[in-house]
Amino acid sequence: MRKPFIAGNWKMNKTHEEALAFVKEVSGQLPSHDQVETAVCAPALFLKDMKDAAGSSDLQVGAQNMHFEDSGAFTGEISPLVLADLGIQLAIIGHSERREMFNETDQTVNEKVHAALSHGITPIVCVGESDAERENGETELVVKRQVEEGLKELSHEQAKQVVIAYEPIWAIGTGKSSTAEDADETCGQIRSVLSSLFSTDVAEAMRIQYGGSVKPENIDGYMAKENIDGALVGGASLKPDDFIKLAEASS
Secondary structure, three states: OOEEEEEOOOOOOOOOOHHHHHHHHHHOOOOOOOOOEEEEEEEEEHHHHHHHHHHOOOEEEOOOOOOOOOOOOOOOOOOOOHHHHOOOEEEEOOOOHHHOOOOOHHHHHHHHHHHHHHHOOOOEEEEEOOHHHHHHHOOHHHHHHHHHHOOOOOOOOHHHEEEEOOOOHHHHOOOOOOOOHHHHHHHHHHHHHHHHOHHHHHHHHOOOEEEEOOOOHHHHHHHOOOEEEEEEOOHHHHHHHHHHHHHHHHO
């Protein structure tokens, strides 16, 4: 049985004070880690203080991005070595905004996945199609390529540690959302790709989240589906009450 996983992606939102207030408000109110895994991926500037504030609570704190090198002449980048040193054990990799705005490629995603795993960081690997690709019937091909390239040369044991987030680009921040049935179909296709890449056992062990305008009002429909193991949540994760409701609905 795969444990549900609700992760918030705050993107470039909240001040330091607001971030700590969020942690204080949700800590102690989330379902047990035995029932559902919860995390917020916050701006890098806040990570250490948020992790300290979360303490021994069930809330995890993750990064939104990281480089594939430990150090070097990479101005403004985030070292996986430093994340690990701070005790950060989650990182979003390959989000569509990173791919579109900051030239992330399937190759750099793969390099980051390997770097994350080498430092004990769980990568949440984002895949998803654009509106044009969806209209052209290319969803399955696009997502298959992203999964195959992003997870290239991983061992079976490494693959089990990876979380896949299916985020159709057309549903991110638009208010649109894929139907639970369509999302489950694509997540099922992803699981088939994982089975081909690794094995059926590995594919069944790996968690696949859905992301794209997920909120308390529609989370039940997604979580009822066979191949959806949680959600990568944008706007709703910024509100403590909504985040708690999402976690409760998934436990």
